Amino acid sequence: MTVELQDLRKRYDGRVPALDGVSLSVAPGEFMALLGPSGSGKTTLLRAVAGLEFVDSGSIRVFGRDMDGVPARARGVGFVFQSYALFRHMSVAENIGFGLRMRPRARRPARTEIARRVRELLDLMGIGELANRLPEQISGGQRQRVALARALAIEPQLLLLDEPFGALDAQVRKELRLWLRALHDRLGLTSLFVTHDQAEALEMSDRVAVLRAGRIEQVDAPDRLYAEPSSAFVHGFLGESLRFACVVAEGVAHFSDPGLAPMPTNQKPGPAVALIRPHEIQLLPGHGAGHIESVHATGPLHRIGVRLGPRLVELLAPANGLALAPGNPCTLDLSRARLYPEESPR
Amino acid sequence: MNLQPTQEAAGTRAALITLTLLLLGLFLVLPVLVVFSQALSHGVAASWAALGDPDALASIRLTLLVAAISVPLNTVCGVAAAWCISRFRFPGRALLVTLIELPFSVSPVISGLVWVLLFGANGWFGPLLARAGLHIIFAVPGLVLATVFVTLPFVARTLLPLMQAQGALEEEAAVTLGAHGWQVFRHVTLPNIRWGLLYGVLLCNARAMGEFGAAAVVSGHIRGQTNTMPLQIEALFNDYDWVGAFTIAALLSLLALLTLAAKMLLEWRIGLKEAAR
Numbered sequence: 001m002t003v004e005l006q007d008l009r010k011r012y013d014g015r016v017p018a019l020d021g022v023s024l025s026v027a028p029g030e031f032m033a034l035l036g037p038s039g040s041g042k043t044t045l046l047r048a049v050a051g052l053e054f055v056d057s058g059s060i061r062v063f064g065r066d067m068d069g070v071p072a073r074a075r076g077v078g079f080v081f082q083s084y085a086l087f088r089h090m091s092v093a094e095n096i097g098f099g100l101r102m103r104p105r106a107r108r109p110a111r112t113e114i115a116r117r118v119r120e121l122l123d124l125m126g127i128g129e130l131a132n133r134l135p136e137q138i139s140g141g142q143r144q145r146v147a148l149a150r151a152l153a154i155e156p157q158l159l160l161l162d163e164p165f166g167a168l169d170a171q172v173r174k175e176l177r178l179w180l181r182a183l184h185d186r187l188g189l190t191s192l193f194v195t196h197d198q199a200e201a202l203e204m205s206d207r208v209a210v211l212r213a214g215r216i217e218q219v220d221a222p223d224r225l226y227a228e229p230s231s232a233f234v235h236g237f238l239g240e241s242l243r244f245a246c247v248v249a250e251g252v253a254h255f256s257d258p259g260l261a262p263m264p265t266n267q268k269p270g271p272a273v274a275l276i277r278p279h280e281i282q283l284l285p286g287h288g289a290g291h292i293e294s295v296h297a298t299g300p301l302h303r304i305g306v307r308l309g310p311r312l313v314e315l316l317a318p319a320n321g322l323a324l325a326p327g328n329p330c331t332l333d334l335s336r337a338r339l340y341p342e343e344s345p346r
Numbered sequence: 347m348n349l350q351p352t353q354e355a356a357g358t359r360a361a362l363i364t365l366t367l368l369l370l371g372l373f374l375v376l377p378v379l380v381v382f383s384q385a386l387s388h389g390v391a392a393s394w395a396a397l398g399d400p401d402a403l404a405s406i407r408l409t410l411l412v413a414a415i416s417v418p419l420n421t422v423c424g425v426a427a428a429w430c431i432s433r434f435r436f437p438g439r440a441l442l443v444t445l446i447e448l449p450f451s452v453s454p455v456i457s458g459l460v461w462v463l464l465f466g467a468n469g470w471f472g473p474l475l476a477r478a479g480l481h482i483i484f485a486v487p488g489l490v491l492a493t494v495f496v497t498l499p500f501v502a503r504t505l506l507p508l509m510q511a512q513g514a515l516e517e518e519a520a521v522t523l524g525a526h527g528w529q530v531f532r533h534v535t536l537p538n539i540r541w542g543l544l545y546g547v548l549l550c551n552a553r554a555m556g557e558f559g560a561a562a563v564v565s566g567h568i569r570g571q572t573n574t575m576p577l578q579i580e581a582l583f584n585d586y587d588w589v590g591a592f593t594i595a596a597l598l599s600l601l602a603l604l605t606l607a608a609k610m611l612l613e614w615r616i617g618l619k620e621a622a623r
Contacts, residue, residue, distance in 0.1 A: 052518050072521045079522040085515035089537045099523035102533070154523055 001025045001061075002158060002190040003049060008058035010044060010214075018044040019055060020214035026192055031184050033201035034194045036211030037237070042194045043082075045211070046160050049192065050079045062158060078151035082163040084143045086135035092146050093118050093131040099154035121149040124183075141172040148180070152187070159184070161193040165200065177204055198238050202226065210234050232340040235275040242281070242313060244274040244334065253339055258309045259289025259331050267339045276337035278303075279316040285324065288331025295324050306330060381599050384592035396593040404570040405578035405594065408486070412561075412574060413554040416493040420550050424501025425543065429535070431502075432509035433517075446502050449495055458492050458563025465491075484566030489574060492560035497550045504546030505539055512538055541616050545609065552605045556598065 003026040010019040018041045026032050034042040047053035049060055051072030060067040067075060086095050097118045100109055109117065122128045125145040130138055135146065144164060151159060164180070165173045181204050184191050195201050201208045202222040209219045210233075218230040229235035236243070244260070246253040248267045253274060255262070265272075279301060285292070293312060294305035301316040304324060313332065354362070385393050396402060427446060431439060449457060465482040466472050475482060482488045516538065520530045536543075558576040565572045573581060575598050582591035 050522055052522070072518075073524045073526055075522075076524070077522065079519070081515055081519060083515060085519040087516055087519070087534055087537075098520065098525075098533070102520070102523060102525040102529050150519075150523065 002028045002030070002063060003192065004059075004061040005045075005049070006059040006061075008045065008048060008055045008060070010041075010048065010053070010055045017041075017214045019048070019058075022058070022211075022214070022216055024209055024216060024219065026190060028190055029188060031181065031191045031204060031206045032193070033205040033208045034192065034211060035198060035201040035208050035237070036196065038196060039213075040211040041214040042196075042211045043162055044214075046162055046192060046194050049158075050077050050160050051075050052079075076154065076156055078154065078156035078159040080144075080147050080151050080159070080161045080164050082166050084135070084147040084167075086143060086146055086150070088135055091132050091134060092127070092138065093122065095135065095146055096121050096149045096153050098150060117153065121153055124152075125149045140168050141176060144168065144176060148183075157190060159189045159191045161191065163194055163196070165195075165197075173200075180204070202238065210237060212237075229275075229338065232273055232275055232343055235338060235340070240278055241275045242278060242315070244276070244337065246272050246274050246339070248272045248339070255334070257311055260308070260334060261331075263335055263337070263339075265339045267341065271342040272339050273342055274334060274337040274339050276334055278314060280336040281313070281315040281317075282333035282335075283315060283317050283324075283330055284333055285328055285330040288329050290330050290332065292324060292326050292328045292330055294326060306332060308332070378599055378603075381592055381595045384588060385596035387592075388589050392589050393593040393596075396587075396590040397597070399590065401570040401573070402578060402590065402594055405573045405575050406597070408489070408573065409555055409575040409598075411486070412489050412493050413551055415490050416497055416554050417547060417551050419494055420497050421501050421543070421547055423498070424503075424505060424546060424550075425539075427502045428505035428509050431506060433514050443506075446499050449498050450503075454492075454496050454557065454559030455563055457495050458560035460495070461488055461491050461564050483564055484568065484572060486572065488564035489561055489572065492564045493554050493557050496557050496560050497553045500550035500553065501543065501546035504542050504549065508539055508542040541612065545612060548605050548609050548612070552602055555601055 003024070005022055005024045008019045008022040009017065011017045020041070022041070022045060024045075034045060036042045044053055048055050049062065049067075051067065051070065062075065062077065087098065090098070093115075097114045100114045100117065103109075118131075119128070122131055125148065127138075127142055127145050127149075130142060130146070135143055138146070144167075148164075161180075165176055168176065177200060183189075193205070202225070205222060207219060207221055208225055210217045210225070212233055218225060218234050220228075220230075225234065226238055229238060232243075235241050244255050244257060246255045248254075248265055248269050248271075250269070251264060251266065252262045253265045253267065253272060255274070263274075283304060283306070290306050290308040290313075292304060293307045296303040297319060300318070302319050302324070304315055304317055306313045306315065315332070427442070430436075431443060462483055463469050464471055465475060465488065467476065467483070469483070472483070480487075482491065516534050517530050520534045525533065556576060557574075558580075561574050561577060562580075565574065565577050567573060567577060567581060569578070569581060575594055579591050579594050579598070582594065
C-alpha cells in the first residue's frame with residue numbers, strides 16, 4: 001500500500017476531536033478523494049500525512065515507511081494548497097524550481113538541469129509563456145497549475161491536494177478536473193485529494209472516503225457509494241436525497257407520512273429513517289392520500305411536487321403521458337428506499 | 347458644484363489645509379531651522395571647531411556605538427519575537443505581545459531607573475558586579491542596556507501585523523518542498539517581510555540615536571566617556587556653549603533627517619511596487 005493510516009487521533013485543545021480513529025489504505029496508482037463537510041477532519045488528515053500536522057496517536061506509513069518523527073521536508077510528498085501558497089516574490093519558473101534549488105548540494109541538480117526540468121514542467125502544464133510572471137500577475141487557474149508543477153518538481157510519488165479547485169469558478173473547475181485526472185494517470189502518481197464537492201469526488205476518483213466528524217463513514221468506488229450508501233449520512237451527502245421517518249415493527253417499516261404503503265425490511269425494530277433519491281420514487285397517480293401540487297416540465301425528467309398531508313415531496317419522473325395535472329390525487333411508491341436506523345446525533 | 351457627501355466646500359478645505367501646514371511649520375519645521383541657524387550663527391569655522399572638540403567626537407562615537415549594538419540586537423530579537431507570535435499559539439502569547447509593547451508605555455526615565463536599580467552601586471546585583479570589576483551603570487554597557495530596552499518594540503511591532511496577515515502557508519509550502527528551517531527563513535520569510543523589516547530598523551535606529559531620558563539616568567554624564575550626543579548637547583547647553591550645543595544638535599537632526607529621507611524613499615519604492623500590481 002502507498003499510504004496506510006492506522007487509527008489516527010487528533011484533538012485540538014479542548015475541542016471536539018478533529019480525527020477520531022481514522023484508518024485508511026490507499027493503493028498504488030489510486031486517485032482517492034477525502035470527501036466531507038467542513039470540520040469533518042479531511043484537511044487535518046491530509047496535513048497529517050504531509051507532516052504539517054501532528055496526530056496525538058496512530059501511525060502513518062507512506063510507501064511502507066513509518067512517518068513518525070519524519071519531518072515534513074523529508075517526506076518527499078507533493079502538497080498542493082487550497083490557496084496555492086505560491087511564493088509571491090518569485091517568478092513562476094522560480095516557484096517551480098524551488099524544491100530542486102533547496103536540495104542539499106550533493107543531491108542538487110546543476111543550474112542548467114534545474115532550468116530544463118522547470119521548462120519541462122511548464123510545458124507539461126501548458127503554461128510555458130508564463131515563466132517570468134509573478135504569481136499575482138496570472139489567473140487563478142494558472143496559479144493552480146503552477147502550484148501543481150511546483151509540487152511535482154520534487155518528483156513525489158504521492159500527491160496530496162487540499163481542495164485544489166476551491167478557489168476557481170465553475171467553468172475552469174470542470175476543465176481542470178479532467179486535466180488533473182489525466183495527468184495523474186499519465187505520471188503514474190498516487191493522489192489523495194480533499195474536497196467538499198461530492199460531484200467532484202465522484203467524477204474524478206477511483207475511490208472516495210467519506211468523512212464525518214473525524215471518522216470515516218465509508219470508503220468505496222463512486223458508483224457503489226452512490227448506489228449503496230452505508231449510512232443515512234453518506235446517502236444524504238452524496239446526491240439529492242429525500243428522507244422519510246418510519247417505525248420498524250416485525251420486519252415491516254411503517255411511514256409516518258400519510259398514505260405511504262408499508263415496506264418490508266430486515267432492520268431492527270424501532271424508529272428508522274428511509275432515504276431515497278428523487279428519481280427512485282415512483283408516482284402512482286389516480287388515487288391515494290396525496291395530490292399533485294406542481295409540475296415543472298423542464299429537462300429530461302419532470303420535477304413534480306406532491307403534497308402528503310403537511311409535507312411537500314419533490315420527485316423526478318419521466319414524462320410518460322400520466323395525468324399529471326395539479327390537483328390530481330396520487331400516492332408514492334417508496335419500495336426502492338434504503339432504510340437506516342434512526343441516527344444518534346453526533 | 348457637485349459635492350460628494352464626504353467632500354467639504356473648497357473654502358473649508360483650503361482653511362483646513364492651511365491650518366495643518368501652519369501647525370506643521372510652527373512645531374516641526376521651525377525648530378529644525380532654528381537648530382541649524384543657531385549652529386551656524388558664528389560661521390562655519392566655529393561650528394567645525396565645535397565638532398572637532400574631543401568630547402564632541404567622543405559623544406558621536408559613543409552614539410554610533412550604542413546604535414550599532416542595540417539596533418542589530420533588536421532586529422534579530424524583533425524578527426524572532428514577531429515570528430514566534432505570528433506562527434505559534436502558546437500559553438503566555440498575549441502576555442508576550444503586551445511585554446513587547448511595554449517600553450512604549452513606560453517613561454524612558456523609568457526604563458533607565460530600572461537598570462540603576464538592578465546594576466547600580468546600591469542595586470540588586472551592583473555590589474556583586476563591582477567586586478567582579480564590571481561596571482554597567484555610568485558606563486557604556488548601561489547605555490546599551492537602556493537603549494535596547496527603549497527601542498525593543500520597533501522591529502517586532504512593525505513586523506507583527508505584516509507576518510500575521512501573510513500567514514504561514516508559503517512557509518509550509520517551502521517545507522513540503524524540502525526546505526529546512528534556515529532555507530525557509532532566508533528564501534521565503536525574509537523576502538516577504540524585507541520592506542517592513544527595513545522600516546522597523548530605521549525607526550529603531552532613529553530612536554536609538556536620539557534617546558535621552560533613559561540614557562540620562564544611566565549615563566552619569568561623564569564628558570568624553572559616557573555622554574551620548576543628546577546628553578552632550580544638554581551639557582554644552584548648560585555651559586552656555588550655544589554654538590557647540592547647536593552644532594551637535596544640527597548633526598543629530600541631520601542624522602534624523604537622513605533616516606526620514608531613507609524612510610520616504612522606502613515608502614516611495616513600496617508605493618511603486620504596489621502601483622505596478
